[in-house]
Amino acid sequence: MVQGYNVALKINDLTILGRTQDDLTIAANIKESQTKDDAGSKQYSVVGQEVSFKCSALIDVSGDTASAMDRDSLIALALEVGEDAEFDVTYEADDGDAYEGTGIITNYTESSNASDDATLSVDIKITGDFTKVNA
Amino acid sequence: MTDSLRAKLVYTCREICPMVLSEDETKVYPYAVYDITSTAQMDKDGVYAFFGETVIRVVSNVKSEADSTAAAIQSAVESAFRDGSSNFVPGDFSKDCQEGIWTIEMNYTLKQYADWSEPVEQTNTNTD
Numbered sequence: 001m002v003q004g005y006n007v008a009l010k011i012n013d014l015t016i017l018g019r020t021q022d023d024l025t026i027a028a029n030i031k032e033s034q035t036k037d038d039a040g041s042k043q044y045s046v047v048g049q050e051v052s053f054k055c056s057a058l059i060d061v062s063g064d065t066a067s068a069m070d071r072d073s074l075i076a077l078a079l080e081v082g083e084d085a086e087f088d089v090t091y092e093a094d095d096g097d098a099y100e101g102t103g104i105i106t107n108y109t110e111s112s113n114a115s116d117d118a119t120l121s122v123d124i125k126i127t128g129d130f131t132k133v134n135a
Numbered sequence: 136m137t138d139s140l141r142a143k144l145v146y147t148c149r150e151i152c153p154m155v156l157s158e159d160e161t162k163v164y165p166y167a168v169y170d171i172t173s174t175a176q177m178d179k180d181g182v183y184a185f186f187g188e189t190v191i192r193v194v195s196n197v198k199s200e201a202d203s204t205a206a207a208i209q210s211a212v213e214s215a216f217r218d219g220s221s222n223f224v225p226g227d228f229s230k231d232c233q234e235g236i237w238t239i240e241m242n243y244t245l246k247q248y249a250d251w252s253e254p255v256e257q258t259n260t261n262t263d
Contacts, residue, residue, distance in 0.1 A: 005179040019179045058178055115224045115244070117176075117184075 006094040009053055009124075011077070011103070012087050016122070017068035018058035024091060025052050026130075051101065051126035053089070059110065059118040071110075071120055078108040078122075089126065090133070101130035139251040140187040141171050146253050147215040151207045152193070165195035165204045171245070187245040194238050201230075201237035209241060220249035 008015050009022040029048040034041075059071050077087060089103035107123035145154045153166045160168060173187035191208060195201035216223040226242030 005177075005181075008179070015179075018183070020177075021179075058183070060183075 002094045002096065008092050009055055010088075010090045010092070011069055011124075013090070014067065014069040016055055016057045016074070017063045017065065017070045018060040019055065019068075020058060020119075021054075021056040022091075023054040025054075026050075027052070049130070051130040052106075053091075053103070053122075053124040053126075055122045055124065057120050057122075059112070059120055074105075074108060074120065074122060078105045086127065089124065098133040099130055100133050101126040102128055136182050136185070136247075136250055138173050138175070138185045138187075138247070140173050140185055140189075140245050140247050142253060143215065143221070143247070143251050144169060144171065144189065144191075144212065144245065147211050148208050151211060152204050160194070164197070165193060165200050167204070167208060168192045168194065173245075183248065185247045187247070189243045189245050191241045191243070192238055193241075194236060196236055198232070198237050201239050205239040205241065212243065212245075216243075216245055220247070220251065222246040222248070 004021075007022055009019075009024075027050045028046045029050055030044045031047050033043045033045075035043075057071075061071065063070060065073070077085070085104050086102050087104075088100065090098055090100045092098040103124045103126050105122055106125045107121075109121045110118065111121070112118035148154050148167065151167075153161075153163075154169055155161070155166055157168050157170065160166070169189065169191045171187040171189045173185045175182045176184040176186055191212075193201055193205040193208060195204060213223065213225075215221075223246060224244040226244060227240070228242070229240045231238045231240075
């Protein structure tokens with residue numbers, strides 16, 4: 001069993017400050033076909049994958065930014081364009097395999113109501129391959 | 136980080152009136168009965184805060200004394216728990232009188248983001 005806190009998504013080798021949740025989604029890109037011989041049943045084949053992450057964190061403006069990426073750095077990254085908007089992503093789960101790829105931020109959201117701690121949410125999409133890191 | 140919400144609340148109100156738990160209620164007025172149910176708040180790096188659902192009931196047989204004690208506690212709590220390392224959210228406020236005993240109930244959500252310990256009282260050693 002892997003505890004949630006042992007699963008870490010890192011952007012340029014840094015976790016997100018105040019991180020509370022990392023969600024990974026691997027969606028298959030599929031090709032659909034149907035011939036008369038299929039007799040009404042469609043055929044599907046996987047031609048690739050679309051890998052994305054959704055990360056949630058508390059907004060902490062006084063934490064240690066040497067080992068973690070804070071809100072200001074994330075906003076700066078979210079405002080980049082072109083190759084400057086790309087960054088290294090690694091995803092580790094305790095003693096399980098680690099994976100790496102190149103990511104871009106597709107959505108950045110902050111939420112701050114009157115009574116709760118402010119939170120942020122980042123959507124990341126992997127551009128290109130997402131591959132297992134060789135030990 | 137250790138939960139010090141209860142200790143800080145009692146310390147904050149120590150000079151206003153006796154702060155007691157419900158089982159220690161007396162007939163010596165005024166006093167305040169308090170209760171805190173606190174829960175640890177976690178992020179992936181561990182406990183970053185304690186949030187406490189707090190009820191403070193000021194009890195007195197004199198209405199003006201109940202009002203002034205409640206106002207003093209309200210002011211002290213709101214000042215002590217808005218210091219950068221803690222915070223609060225005010226909740227319901229109610230006032231009631233049963234058989235001449237006034238009860239003012241104040242609810243708060245108290246938030247603690249850093250360790251707190253009771254300040255050490257400085258003794259004056261100056262002999263001049």
